[in-house]
Amino acid sequence: MSFRQKSKCADGEYNGDENRNRGPSKWSNCRKRGADGSMRSNGDVDSTSTSDLKKSNPTHKHPDNRPVSFTTPESGGPVSRCTDWGSEVETDEMRTSVRRDMQRYRRRILTADFGPRERTNSSGSSDSRDSPVPGEGMEDDEEVLMRRQKQINYGKNTLAYDRYIQEVPKHLRQPAHPKTPNKFKKYSRRSWDQQIKLWKVKIHAWDPPAQQGSELQAIEEVDLDDIMDIELDFPELDSDASAQPVKVTKAPSSQLDTCHGTPSKMIKMEASVDLDMV
Amino acid sequence: MPTSKMDNPNEDYKIQSFDLETQKLLKTALKVVSMPSEPSAVDLEKVSNVIVDQSLKDPVFSKEAGRICYTIVQAEAKHNGNVFRRNLLNRLQLEFKAREETRLRSRQEWVCFVTFICNIFDYLKVNSMPMVALVHPVFDCLFRLAQPDSLNNEEEVDCLVLQLHRIGDQLEKMNSQRMDELFYLLRDGFLLQEGLSSMARLLLLEILEFRAGAWTLSDTAQKYYYSEVND
Numbered sequence: 001m002s003f004r005q006k007s008k009c010a011d012g013e014y015n016g017d018e019n020r021n022r023g024p025s026k027w028s029n030c031r032k033r034g035a036d037g038s039m040r041s042n043g044d045v046d047s048t049s050t051s052d053l054k055k056s057n058p059t060h061k062h063p064d065n066r067p068v069s070f071t072t073p074e075s076g077g078p079v080s081r082c083t084d085w086g087s088e089v090e091t092d093e094m095r096t097s098v099r100r101d102m103q104r105y106r107r108r109i110l111t112a113d114f115g116p117r118e119r120t121n122s123s124g125s126s127d128s129r130d131s132p133v134p135g136e137g138m139e140d141d142e143e144v145l146m147r148r149q150k151q152i153n154y155g156k157n158t159l160a161y162d163r164y165i166q167e168v169p170k171h172l173r174q175p176a177h178p179k180t181p182n183k184f185k186k187y188s189r190r191s192w193d194q195q196i197k198l199w200k201v202k203i204h205a206w207d208p209p210a211q212q213g214s215e216l217q218a219i220e221e222v223d224l225d226d227i228m229d230i231e232l233d234f235p236e237l238d239s240d241a242s243a244q245p246v247k248v249t250k251a252p253s254s255q256l257d258t259c260h261g262t263p264s265k266m267i268k269m270e271a272s273v274d275l276d277m278v
Numbered sequence: 279m280p281t282s283k284m285d286n287p288n289e290d291y292k293i294q295s296f297d298l299e300t301q302k303l304l305k306t307a308l309k310v311v312s313m314p315s316e317p318s319a320v321d322l323e324k325v326s327n328v329i330v331d332q333s334l335k336d337p338v339f340s341k342e343a344g345r346i347c348y349t350i351v352q353a354e355a356k357h358n359g360n361v362f363r364r365n366l367l368n369r370l371q372l373e374f375k376a377r378e379e380t381r382l383r384s385r386q387e388w389v390c391f392v393t394f395i396c397n398i399f400d401y402l403k404v405n406s407m408p409m410v411a412l413v414h415p416v417f418d419c420l421f422r423l424a425q426p427d428s429l430n431n432e433e434e435v436d437c438l439v440l441q442l443h444r445i446g447d448q449l450e451k452m453n454s455q456r457m458d459e460l461f462y463l464l465r466d467g468f469l470l471q472e473g474l475s476s477m478a479r480l481l482l483l484e485i486l487e488f489r490a491g492a493w494t495l496s497d498t499a500q501k502y503y504y505s506e507v508n509d
Contacts, residue, residue, distance in 0.1 A: 084367070084368045084371060085367035085368060085370065085371045085411045085412070085415075086360075086363065086364035086365070086366075086367040086368045087364075088367075088410075088411035089363070089364075089367055089404060089409050089410075089411050090360065090364070092404055092409065092410050092411065093404045093405060096404060096405040096407060097405060100405060153358075156358070157358055
């Protein structure tokens with residue numbers, strides 16, 4: 001074996017074919033560190049590490065040999081090439097995190113099987129906080145999980161989320177509070193995306209007080225945009241109520257004046273989502 | 279500031295080797311990056327470039343830079359940041375692509391680069407695992423060092439065995455096949471290469487034994503290679 005066979009690696013570009021490149025998030029204006037461009041650029045993250053080249057063959061996409069048509073096709077869009085180590089490592093990081101979370105979740109399914117009704121609060125480092133239901137199907141497609149995790153990360157990487165988790169400790173959270181969707185449950189693509197949207201809308205209630213009119217404007221535009229989508233699917237929602245961010249907590253900070261008096265009807269949204277989850 | 283010092287007793291010492299302005303930048307980086315309030319107060323891209331630049335010209339620093347990078351990466355990760363890591367890796371990639379020119383231009387800079395990338399590989403982990411993206415590049419560098427023209431250069435042989443001592447076991451776990459191939463080259467070099475200095479042969483023999491003993495030296499081997507130095 002000699003150097004020459006390494007030449008395919010020698011330029012440092014390891015290309016995968018399962019990369020998906022979706023457009024910039026509509027929520028990017030709330031991103032904590034997006035502005036400098038180095039962290040959340042457009043061509044971000046989705047890329048493939050070298051070790052996954054073998055797996056990128058579409059016929060091996062589902063480890064349990066399900067036919068591809070068995071699950072909802074969850075992505076489209078142009079395929080991008082992984083070109084830089086930074087993105088490669090980020091993808092790798094997300095992949096290993098998802099695997100670790102998956103094992104955690106499986107363990108919890110097992111313990112739920114044995115210990116009836118004993119619901120101890122989970123460690124909190126996992127994203128899926130509601131306890132797993134034994135026997136129910138679990139989403140184990142890594143690509144799906146990674147895509148979902150990415151959406152969750154986008155939502156969490158906001159100033160509003162930081163404020164939320166600071167102001168409302170876990171044990172004080174109520175059903176009306178934003179709750180991270182459980183990425184391990186089987187949902188259709190449509191249902192999942194709805195949950196993410198609703199979750200983000202709720203998180204926006206903790207947006208830092210707007211200082212400039214233009215910023216506020218931008219956020220409101222996004223909100224409306226998403227609520228339009230929601231209405232398409234949930235016509236029973238009162239658009240006036242949902243056009244305002246929910247604020248269910250008694251936030252100590254008085255900067256949140258703008259949210260006061262918002263009807264807390266929005267809680268209904270969760271119920272309507274649940275219908276879809278079944 | 280106190281936390282970073284406690285984590286890294288050597289840090290301040292190493293930072294002395296920078297010029298004053300760079301020292302200031304690095305210290306601010308280490309300080310500010312651990313505080314959540316102002317993430318943009320320090321240009322982490324600039325910091326990563328300063329570290330790489332210094333590593334490429336300072337053989338001592340290139341062996342220690344991983345520790346500083348580790349501190350910064352840990353700190354920025356606490357706030358879900360990865361600007362520094364991303365820029366560091368992408369800059370490393372640029373240097374990697376240009377490695378052959380670098381080697382022709384300056385043997386020392388090339389050795390510094392290999393030392394640095396291996397040090398980064400050693401220190402920066404992703405979910406406690408080595409960074410997959412660096413496995414092949416690091417192997418590529420070591421393969422380059424195992425070529426005949428490099429084996430005739432003691433500086434490069436020294437670098438090669440040092441890296442294998444430090445990260446050989448991790449690399450083998452990540453890709454044992456390439457490690458086998460690398461050691462075919464090293465055995466061939468040891469046995470067949472004309473004009474290899476006895477120092478180079480000694481280093482190669484030691485690393486061959488080292489790997490054969492599952493990345494440790496037996497006591498007798500240890501004595502054989504190092505007793506003279508100790509006495």
